[in-house]
Amino acid sequence: MTPPPLFSFANLQFSYPGPKHSRNGCTAIDFSSNEFHIRQGVKTVLLGPSGCGKTTLLQICGLLRQAPLQPGQVVFDSTCDYAVISPQAQLELRRNSFGFILQTFFLLPNFSMVENTAMPLIFQGMEKSRALKHAREFIQKSGLSGSGENDLEHNLDKTSDQLSQGQKQRVAILRALIHDPTVIFADEFTSNLDGNTIEKTFLLIDDWQKKGAQKGQLRSLVLVTHDQAVAARHGDHFVVINESHRLKKQFSRQEFSSREAVNQEIHAAFQTN
Amino acid sequence: MSPGLPNLGVKFCLWFAWRDLTDKRSFHFSLGIFLSLVITFMILILSLAAPESMEMIRKRHLAANPKALSIEFDKGPMSYISQEEKKFLEDSLQAPGLGVRGVFFYGEENFYFPLKDGSKEYRGRIVQEEDLVLQASGIQLDPVEGQPWIALGLSVKKDVLEAWNQGAGEFKVNNPITNMPVALKMAGFFSKDFDSYGDFMISKEAISLLKNQPNPASRWIVSGPLPDDWKTKILPSQLVDYLENKNLRKPSSETRTLKGKEYKCWRLDSQNEKGERLKDWLAHLNAIKIHMDNKYGKSMNDFVSIVDNEKPSAPDTQALSRPPALFLGVLYLKDLDFLSRAIQKVKSLGFRPLNPEAEAQLREIHHSTSYNRTVLIAINIGLILVAACSSFFLEFIRLKQKIAEVGLLKSFGATESSLLGIYLVEALLIFLTGLIFSAGLSALAVVGIRGAYFSWMSLGEVFDSTYFGFLACFGIFNLMVVIGSTLVGSAEARNNCPAHSLGKAE
Numbered sequence: 001m002t003p004p005p006l007f008s009f010a011n012l013q014f015s016y017p018g019p020k021h022s023r024n025g026c027t028a029i030d031f032s033s034n035e036f037h038i039r040q041g042v043k044t045v046l047l048g049p050s051g052c053g054k055t056t057l058l059q060i061c062g063l064l065r066q067a068p069l070q071p072g073q074v075v076f077d078s079t080c081d082y083a084v085i086s087p088q089a090q091l092e093l094r095r096n097s098f099g100f101i102l103q104t105f106f107l108l109p110n111f112s113m114v115e116n117t118a119m120p121l122i123f124q125g126m127e128k129s130r131a132l133k134h135a136r137e138f139i140q141k142s143g144l145s146g147s148g149e150n151d152l153e154h155n156l157d158k159t160s161d162q163l164s165q166g167q168k169q170r171v172a173i174l175r176a177l178i179h180d181p182t183v184i185f186a187d188e189f190t191s192n193l194d195g196n197t198i199e200k201t202f203l204l205i206d207d208w209q210k211k212g213a214q215k216g217q218l219r220s221l222v223l224v225t226h227d228q229a230v231a232a233r234h235g236d237h238f239v240v241i242n243e244s245h246r247l248k249k250q251f252s253r254q255e256f257s258s259r260e261a262v263n264q265e266i267h268a269a270f271q272t273n
Numbered sequence: 274m275s276p277g278l279p280n281l282g283v284k285f286c287l288w289f290a291w292r293d294l295t296d297k298r299s300f301h302f303s304l305g306i307f308l309s310l311v312i313t314f315m316i317l318i319l320s321l322a323a324p325e326s327m328e329m330i331r332k333r334h335l336a337a338n339p340k341a342l343s344i345e346f347d348k349g350p351m352s353y354i355s356q357e358e359k360k361f362l363e364d365s366l367q368a369p370g371l372g373v374r375g376v377f378f379y380g381e382e383n384f385y386f387p388l389k390d391g392s393k394e395y396r397g398r399i400v401q402e403e404d405l406v407l408q409a410s411g412i413q414l415d416p417v418e419g420q421p422w423i424a425l426g427l428s429v430k431k432d433v434l435e436a437w438n439q440g441a442g443e444f445k446v447n448n449p450i451t452n453m454p455v456a457l458k459m460a461g462f463f464s465k466d467f468d469s470y471g472d473f474m475i476s477k478e479a480i481s482l483l484k485n486q487p488n489p490a491s492r493w494i495v496s497g498p499l500p501d502d503w504k505t506k507i508l509p510s511q512l513v514d515y516l517e518n519k520n521l522r523k524p525s526s527e528t529r530t531l532k533g534k535e536y537k538c539w540r541l542d543s544q545n546e547k548g549e550r551l552k553d554w555l556a557h558l559n560a561i562k563i564h565m566d567n568k569y570g571k572s573m574n575d576f577v578s579i580v581d582n583e584k585p586s587a588p589d590t591q592a593l594s595r596p597p598a599l600f601l602g603v604l605y606l607k608d609l610d611f612l613s614r615a616i617q618k619v620k621s622l623g624f625r626p627l628n629p630e631a632e633a634q635l636r637e638i639h640h641s642t643s644y645n646r647t648v649l650i651a652i653n654i655g656l657i658l659v660a661a662c663s664s665f666f667l668e669f670i671r672l673k674q675k676i677a678e679v680g681l682l683k684s685f686g687a688t689e690s691s692l693l694g695i696y697l698v699e700a701l702l703i704f705l706t707g708l709i710f711s712a713g714l715s716a717l718a719v720v721g722i723r724g725a726y727f728s729w730m731s732l733g734e735v736f737d738s739t740y741f742g743f744l745a746c747f748g749i750f751n752l753m754v755v756i757g758s759t760l761v762g763s764a765e766a767r768n769n770c771p772a773h774s775l776g777k778a779e
Contacts, residue, residue: 064684065772094771095686106681110296123685128285161297 041218310707372611672762
């Protein structure tokens with residue numbers, strides 16, 4: 001049975017506002033005459049060359065970027081049309097339903113690892129002490145803690161500037177998961193992680209999805225990455241965008257597993273204007 | 274659940290603000306704003322408080338010190354107050370409701386000693402019946418017309434000014450003994466510059482008479498035209514030596530012109546060899562005498578005669594005294610509020626208030642401080658504007674650096690109001706710590722200044738800290754600056770979408 005759509009796109013087009021200077025005024029996404037879905041409960045991977053619009057698409061979906069949309073261009077969960085969504089509903093979605101793993105971590109400086117992790121819970125309204133306690137437990141049980149002196153458990157009270165890039169990345173991952181969102185938007189979050197940690201991260205995401213399933217939720221990951229190996233290993237649905245910001249191709253997991261064919265398509269996407 | 278400030282809670286905002294402010298990336302900005310506020314407050318407190326405080330202390334001093342709050346009065350130019358009048362005044366002015374602490378009369382006991390030949394000895398000098406002897410009012414002169422000198426006491430400045438008939442070139446005064454008016458010719462230059470405390474002038478005639486007619490109460494002698502060689506005639510070489518080489522300050526001379534004639538005036542400074550300041554002429558003469566005695570023997574006694582006791586030189590002579598010739602009354606008041614009433618009372622009793630100026634004095638103090646205050650206020654306004662601009666832009670830049678955090682917090686679902694709340698709490702924290710710190714430092718400084726400088730004039734009076742209420746205005750101004758800069762500085766990040774803020778930080 002096909003899962004229901006998480007995001008439905010129809011003729012989505014987006015240009016950065018303002019005159020043509022740097023990114024301003026340039027087209028970022030051009031899905032004209034394209035209609036497609038990102039499904040719930042799956043791990044969708046956005047692929048394409050740098051600057052093709054992957055991150056912009058992720059930001060629009062995650063309501064991090066305001067886009068002047070026409071009705072029906074982006075619809076969340078079949079009912080929530082982003083063209084008419086209220087500011088309050090946007091806040092509610094970002095606070096309760098979405099989790100973000102951003103490209104450059106964006107940990108709050110001068111806040112400890114635990115505090116950074118607990119921040120989404122606090123903004124959900126949980127009392128600070130409870131949120132911190134929950135965050136400590138979450139880090140310990142996550143499996144991302146690592147081992148030895150550099151593990152997260154031994155550095156819970158260190159501030160972000162005292163952490164390594166890998167530790168920061170793991171905190172950013174845990175922060176995105178701690179409040180049990182229904183969608184996680186992850187933007188090239190594997191670049192600072194070793195293979196073992198990447199595996200553990202996806203185990204954690206799998207676990208998060210399973211827990212959602214137990215609650216009757218279809219939890220989804222929207223992942224932007226250039227790492228095709230990671231994509232192939234963990235992705236369920238693949239969206240390829242070409243340099244012209246157009247939708248080049250969608251692949252299923254099975255199709256993507258056929259590496260040669262996929263490579264050709266992706267290569268073509270990277271080359272085609 | 275709404276993510277607004279009330280639900281985040283003030284406690285959370287304080288926690289977040291403190292962490293954010295102490296972040297090393299923005300700490301120097303926070304410190305800059307903090308120091309800017311501290312310096313502004315301290316400059317304001319110290320510079321504005323100083324003149325105002327002195328004025329306030331002076332007012333309190335006037336109210337608390339009975340000698341400061343007084344009315345001098347007399348009967349008129351060169352008129353003396355009789356003993357009957359004195360008693361009448363004492364009775365009248367002690368009436369309830371006038372707020373009088375006491376009445377005091379200035380005069381001098383006129384001791385003189387009758388000699389066997391019918392003359393009198395007064396202060397070591399034989400005084401004939403027809404001689405005019407004026408006492409501590411400072412006038413001592415021969416009534417013979419043309420007598421070319423006059424010695425004036427500081428306290429009769431006002432009398433002399435009013436009694437001086439410029440056209441006739443004379444003073445009209447009352448003889449305190451005969452109570453008859455006497456016209457006194459003045460051959461010398463009449464100086465209005467009476468208030469150079471401790472200085473005096475000596476004329477040729479005056480210095481020659483000085484040895485026989487000392488008047489310790491007098492501080493001024495005004496000279497007439499002097500010949501070029503007057504110094505050598507008046508001042509023996511030993512005295513010149515003393516003045517020019519031993520005295521810590523040399524005598525100075527100046528020439529003044531009055532009615533086409535030149536008058537040479539000399540000033541001697543009142544300081545002895547030890548550098549001690551001499552309070553009056555008598556002390557100065559004593560210093561000269563001691564010096565001359567020590568260095569040149571008794572010769573100085575022929576020149577300067579110091580009379581500090583009242584003993585008859587003739588044997589078997591009994592001292593006689595007559596009631597003192599009172600020339601000045603002083604009314605001490607309990608409070609400044611009684612001043613006007615007391616002045617009216619003195620006038621109604623037929624006397625002349627000489628210094629109804631306690632209020633005028635306050636006005637004068639106020640006038641003198643108002644200029645300084647105006648300049649200080651102008652400087653302070655400039656400083657406030659500079660500090661305000663620096664605070665504003667430091668806060669503005671600090672918040673610009675926070676743009677990524679704002680984007681991140683928005684991705685957590687933070688509202689604009691909750692973000693504004695967090696950054697306003699940060700601004701208030703800086704403001705309040707700046708205010709408290711500067712107030713504490715300023716209080717210490719004021720206490721120190723008071724101890725070192727104000728105490729001599731305040732006589733230990735309590736420093737009124739309520740005066741510093743004016744700082745509230747500047748506090749509010751600075752508060753508006755930090756809030757304004759927070760609103761402006763955070764506006765872009767608050768209003769932009771999270772991705773825009775995050776993107777700007779990348």
